[in-house]
Amino acid sequence: MNSFGSLTHSYIIEGRDEARRRDFVNEFIMMLECEAMEDERPCRRCSSCRRVEAGTHPDVYHMQMSNATGYSSEKDIAPFIERLQMNSYGRFMVGVVDEADLLGEGSQNKLLKTLEEPGEDTIIILSAGNKDNLLPTVRSRCRIVRCEGDADSLSVQPKEIIDRFFYRYRSNLDKRIKTRNDALALLGALEEEFRDSMLEGRDVDRSIRAIELIENARKDILQGMSHTAALKRLYIMLY
């Protein structure tokens, strides 16, 4: 059921500056876990925000590095995967690999299945100086987000990711999509998203199927089905 989640649940955050990357990842996690209303996330005041900030949030797990030179495919991968399979206390279970450049081939191969089919409420973040240090098979399973630019763009970007890949399509459908034209515009954007991933060779079969479903939803709406019903049906079929 979660096959489509793989498009959106695994991220590579790429940026040369490690401190900036860490801030970016924390901001991203805060947005995910924050308990405030959607428009106010991250509020930085709720207990989830403060725990993320302090590095003590129970749903956030950073992969431990056993070797001085990098992650151990024997010792570090299994606990990470196991932890991600646990139920979250809050909104999402988040697994972070802070120095993904230091994942060896063996480690990356062991992560593939989890990257492709994470739990429904699981987010995996690989933070890397250079995404090319990761295997193509890993890259193709992740949404790649560049983390560069000044501090201002930093605070905006994670919001955009969440907005684009979660809430816009998932919750608040009624609130955000008020008219038939809103619904058709959403379908257009969604279709473009899947066309991109198809052209990039990511999840080709699923993308083709998604495009078909989107086109059917568009037809339904144009033929008079209520746009809310059509979108809800599409959402259920996609996820």
Ligand SMILES: [Zn+2]
């Ligand atoms: Zn908060």
